[in-house]
Amino acid sequence: MKAIQPVHSLRLSVQPRELTIGQVQELCTIPYQFAQRTITAFLNAVCEQIPRPPGKLSVTDPLLWSVNERMNVVIFYLAAMIEGGPDFKLGSGHLHDYLLGDTDYVERVEFDHGGERHLCTPLHGYQAEAIETLVETGTLPKTYFSWQLGVMSACIRGVDEPPLEYVDPVSYGKALKARIDVLRSARETEFVTLFDAYSLASQQLQHFVHAVFNAQGVLAAQVTEPGTVVDGKEVPALGPARFHPRSGISRGACELLEADDEHES
Numbered sequence: 001m002k003a004i005q006p007v008h009s010l011r012l013s014v015q016p017r018e019l020t021i022g023q024v025q026e027l028c029t030i031p032y033q034f035a036q037r038t039i040t041a042f043l044n045a046v047c048e049q050i051p052r053p054p055g056k057l058s059v060t061d062p063l064l065w066s067v068n069e070r071m072n073v074v075i076f077y078l079a080a081m082i083e084g085g086p087d088f089k090l091g092s093g094h095l096h097d098y099l100l101g102d103t104d105y106v107e108r109v110e111f112d113h114g115g116e117r118h119l120c121t122p123l124h125g126y127q128a129e130a131i132e133t134l135v136e137t138g139t140l141p142k143t144y145f146s147w148q149l150g151v152m153s154a155c156i157r158g159v160d161e162p163p164l165e166y167v168d169p170v171s172y173g174k175a176l177k178a179r180i181d182v183l184r185s186a187r188e189t190e191f192v193t194l195f196d197a198y199s200l201a202s203q204q205l206q207h208f209v210h211a212v213f214n215a216q217g218v219l220a221a222q223v224t225e226p227g228t229v230v231d232g233k234e235v236p237a238l239g240p241a242r243f244h245p246r247s248g249i250s251r252g253a254c255e256l257l258e259a260d261d262e263h264e265s
Contacts, residue, residue, distance in 0.1 A: 004080040006050060007073050009208075010104040011059045013050035016077045024249055028259040033136055035217050035244050036128040039070050042245035046077060063129070063166075066105060066122035067218050072208035074243045075099075081248040092236040097224045103207040110159065111201035113194050117159045120198055122205050123218070126166050127154040130173045132217055139177065147213040148195075153179040156198055212240055 004016040019027070023045045030038045043062035052058045062070060079086040079095065087094045108119045131150030133139075140146040153176055157163060164179065166172045186194070209220040219240035224230075226237035246259070 002080050005076055007076050008050070009069065009072070011057050012065065012069065012073075013052050013058070014047040014073060015050055016046045016073060016080075017048055018081070019046060019249070021253065024253055025257055027245060027249075028254070028257045031136075032244075032246065032259075033216070034132060035242070036067075036125065036132045038245055039074060040125055040129065042077075043070060043073060047073065063124070063126040065125055066207070067125065067128050067211050068122065068206065068208045069105060070125055071211070071218070071220060071243050074245055074248075075209075077245070078243060078248045090241050091238055093222070093224070093238045097222050097235070097238055098209055098220045098241050100206060100208055100210060100223055105207055106205045109201045109204045111197050113197045114190070118197075119157055119159055119161075120201050120205065121155050121157075121163070122207075123151055123155055123211065126169070126172060127151075127176070128218055130154070130169065130176050133169070133173055134177060134180075135215075135217075140180070143215050144213060147215065147217065149180050149183055150176065151213060152195070152198060153183050155202075156194075214240065216242070218242075 002018045004018065006013070006015045019042075027038060027041055027045070030041060032038075040062050043065075047062070049058075049060050059065060062073075065073075075095065079088065082088045087096050090097065106122065108121045111118055111120060127150075131140075131147060131154065134150065135142050135146050140150070154164070164172070164175055183191070210223050212219050212221045219242050221240050222238040224235050226235050228235050246254070249259075
């Protein structure tokens with residue numbers, strides 16, 4: 001069994017354990033493009049909750065973790081499983097090029113739009129899964145803009161507006177689609193102004209990794225500065241990284257389970 005470091009942060013304490021081959025088989029039944037659904041199933045399978053001191057916040061459901069928290073735990077697992085050590089290679093760079101140090105969960109940030117105060121919050125697992133389902137099932141076009149619309153609809157609200165309640169995936173998905181439709185009806189200039197204000201404020205929400213989006217979903221952006229020289233080497237410019245749980249499954253296991261065509265390392 002591989003030794004994996006425990007993860008402690010402001011809201012969670014977990015001990016990841018190596019997947020069993022049966023758990024790997026179950027994960028591989030989820031279509032690869034449903035990355036957020038896979039991450040939820042993966043975290044539920046590998047994470048053993050570590051008791052926290054009385055009075056200390058403890059969020060145990062991965063659906064309620066931010067996408068940054070979720071990615072962070074996946075990274076701990078991959079760092080133990082992928083060849084090359086904890087700072088494994090990612091293209092021309094390494095894992096450390098994507099890690100934000102000395103950061104943790106931020107609940108909300110206020111910003112001004114049109115003379116009114118708004119809140120932006122981190123994107124959480126249940127929200128990311130809902131957006132992913134809308135996109136991958138064809139309800140929304142599979143584009144960067146669809147993801148950005150979904151994230152803004154999920155994460156922006158007025159300071160006195162209650163958050164969109166999550167009860168189950170189906171009802172939340174319908175409610176989120178309704179909010180997306182309202183946002184789509186905004187005039188062009190108003191939308192661009194809102195996007196710019198939100199984008200600036202959301203920088204303050206970043207923790208563990210810098211979460212960004214494309215047509216395929218949630219990724220991590222490079223946080224090191226390209227062109228700077230570190231230990232005698234110039235930092236390269238790197239594209240966004242996708243930390244998918246399948247990356248931590250060996251090629252041999254994927255071949256046995258006939259999932260080798262979607263194996264990433």
